[in-house]
Amino acid sequence: MRQKPNPLFRMMCANLLLMTAVARFNLAVMRTIEFDTRQVTQPDVALMPDGKTLIFTMLGHLFRLPVEGGSAEQLTFGPCYDTDPAISPDGGRVAFVSDRDGSEGNIFILDLGSKQVSLLTKEARAGRPAWSPDGKTIVYKRFEPHNPGSTRAVVCRIPLAGGEAETISSPLRFFGSPFYLPDGRLAWSFSERDSKTSRWTTCVEAVNQQGLASTLAAFEGSADRVLPCPSGDGFYFRRRGASPMGLQPDEIVFLSIPDGKERMILPANGTTGTTRPVFAVAPDGKCLYFGQSGRLWKVLLPAGARLPIPMEAHVKLEVESVTPPPAAMLSGSSVAPRWIMTPRLTPDGKTLIFGAAGFLWRQQLEGGQAERISSGDVYEDGPSISPDGGRLAYIRLQGILSSLVVLDFKIRQTRSVASGGYYSEPGWSSDGGKLVFGEFGSTGNHISVISLADGKKEQFANVELARMGLWSPRPHLTVDGRWLYYTADTSGKGEFYRLPLKEKGKAEMVTGFSRHVSDGQVSPDGKWLAFRRNKEIWIAPLGRLPVTDDQTRQLSVEGGDSFAFTSDSSALIFSAGSHVWRQPVTGGERRQIPVRLELPRPTPKPLLLRGVRVLNFESGGFGSPTTMFIEQGRISWIGSESGRNIPSDAEAVDCAGKLVIPGLFDFHVHAGGANHASLIAYGVTSARDVGGSITGFNALKDRSESGAGPIPRYFFSGEIFEGENPTWGDGFLQIYDEPDAREYVRRFKEWGADFIKIYPALPWPLQHAVADEAHRLGLPVAAHAFTVEGITKSVTWGCTTLEHGDSEQEFDDVLQMLSQSGTRWVPTLAVDGADALLLRDEPERLSDPKFRAFTPEGNIQEALFGSYMRSVDDTTLRGSVMSLLARVGEAHRRGVKLNAGTDPSNPECFFGPSLHWELARFVQAGLTPLEVLRMATEESAAAVGAADLGTLAPGKIADIVLLSADPLADIHNTEAIWRVIKGGWLFDPDKLRAQSPPAEAKK
């Protein structure tokens, strides 16, 4: 292992025109890691025409191996990902797909004699090369670009001697494999889904010289990797398993052309990637070769018996060094809020209403401090002032109960107008008699309207909101009441719509932009459309429809999140960070509106914990009973009280028989809408949020520091970086190009992100750009790596953590790569089946009183009926979980750094309880209880740069859990929680529970 500075992409690329790619990226610190392995994860396998040698892929590089096995030779090198090999008819060259040119993937040619690599295609994203029988051309798939999740493509052909590629199929289809039949004809397979039945079928076509296609075969299911049988009388293909989570096995099938009959050869384990590894058929048709379960196999035909092929390889990888976490800022000294949210001006222009620290405030513009509009320990959001200025509609979240309320300023009374669901920003009718709002709940996602006079609520049934749960609608009515405006993603891109409020009115699109729209708002005078795009505010005149790109301009230079028109339509009020601005809509100087708010910084009173037994990681056990003194939120001393100066205001707590562990970390949550008290009640004093609102988490941090409320410390990424075809709607950033990618990393650093989270929906080159910019700024990157490609690329780019796991992705080659690179693995067992299995085995956990007190009924219902695993039978699920646990155990033995994270608010993942279930799973995987506790405390703290957390020693922040039973004797005893202390504030879980609304109120 050595370190050397090395420009990215230097290796093997000298003969390519790559100067642009190299210039874009920094001179990253590259490391070479080397190891020997006998396992290979999900290899592509190709066979030499003589049938004697295999070419296979491992960790994004090509290797060569005799078919009988032995020592494999690495053929390609460098910080790039090579895959999908196809060998030329003369056996001298290998076509393969690689990102070594900085693209999403292009076809390259490796000359096996000289080992030279050359670029063949110049596509945004190409794949699946196949050689013509004369070796002079290659057919391949040109995928639709910028959409990594899509396998839609056209088939193209390119001459090896040079020249342009020609398209030989249209339109875009789900092509499987283009290939040549033994008689020399070109053929291809494509799959189609019936929109009514959702069933997939696959068709194989032969293509004649004129490009006309004729059907050779058709069969049920979606097939990948169709290969002709050498005798020409059939095909081998890999049919995808039915389970959406990839848990039902694929199968390798032979289809006989003469009689159209199928013969199953053998099951092949499912994978969660969009493509499947290549397999190869011997020239004599007597066997096929493929990879599975970490090994290469020879499968005898037609029987299907399989024999392992012994393989050992020396692997050499070039990867970027992992960015260590910067020192975490655990508490702010400033009393000014970090972030001002939802600024609004009253119609008379005299009062500013805004959100800070999760509370709503109002402030006279002419002077005086801001004051809360309400009281109590609720979360308040989405303020909307009535047209006459007399009332304020907003959302309240208390414990697990959310409601839409209206505050009457004059009589200072608040009443609830809707509760039980989740609501988004309400809008008023011009007469102040109605509210429109987004409503999300067990009955679906709707835009609703409620009459404030009689409480009658209706849904706009004629509004199509296919993806509304993922897209904030921010509905509002025109002054004349004739139109409803809202934002939605019904076409694959967020657009702004209007619905005429008349019998059988049909919604129409107001915008026709090349990029997405969020939170569209029309000015009260109807002349302007303002909207948010990621964290920018844009405006356009609202004249002729649709509104197009050329009419828009960006209104906020430094970005902004929340905005509203002034009542006279002359300006927009918006916030960016801790500043509020008033920007005239016609352009010109913006003016700052000063916010006069100082948040309190209370200090907990000193605590004297008597009779505690303290966990010491060095000695590996709990000490004998002693006293722990906590002052100013930190552990002051541990030991005998004699000779100590104990302040008179110290609260002495009798902790006889209690065991003290450091506060627990959940390393993977999405806690934006969480009942934070649940985490504290379950001893989770710190949580790493891997995808949520960056403004929301800044507000939460303000809230946490300005009170004694039960809120964990959050280490957060803010919004996930996604591409223009996002998985999770407008809750996350949609990054379109490299300048965008880099700009948002810089902004997020400025806005307090502890790390950056990237998602597979972001095309690979943009993921790389994000990782590169984050590196430059010293920000760690968390990658969502579901596939061996994702894992390998993330490691190559120096990502700090890999989130999630899969029982088929982590064999010795991957684990050694992780171990040597230092990239941490957060396997999130809970969301990947472990919690689903636990709740099948022990359903009574859902009726535990503590669990029910802190868990919204909707989440319990979701666990019962909306499980990701509901189509997976018990045996398959158990097999998958046990296999994943085995991989985790292997990873630990190989020195891979692990973290315990659970992934709520996904189905069957719960804020608090799931972490304890996760810890027990790690013990089941082979870690000792002590190792597990250390991982979930000290090592997690170190992994987020929080040196003051995670251990119990004088000077450390007092985040601790007091247990009434020994977790080293039985890990399940981490659930025996007596008290929880965060930053010196003492919490009694029973009291927190009593503050939670009664069960009947949850319905």
Ligand SMILES: [Zn+2]
């Ligand atoms: Zn997640």
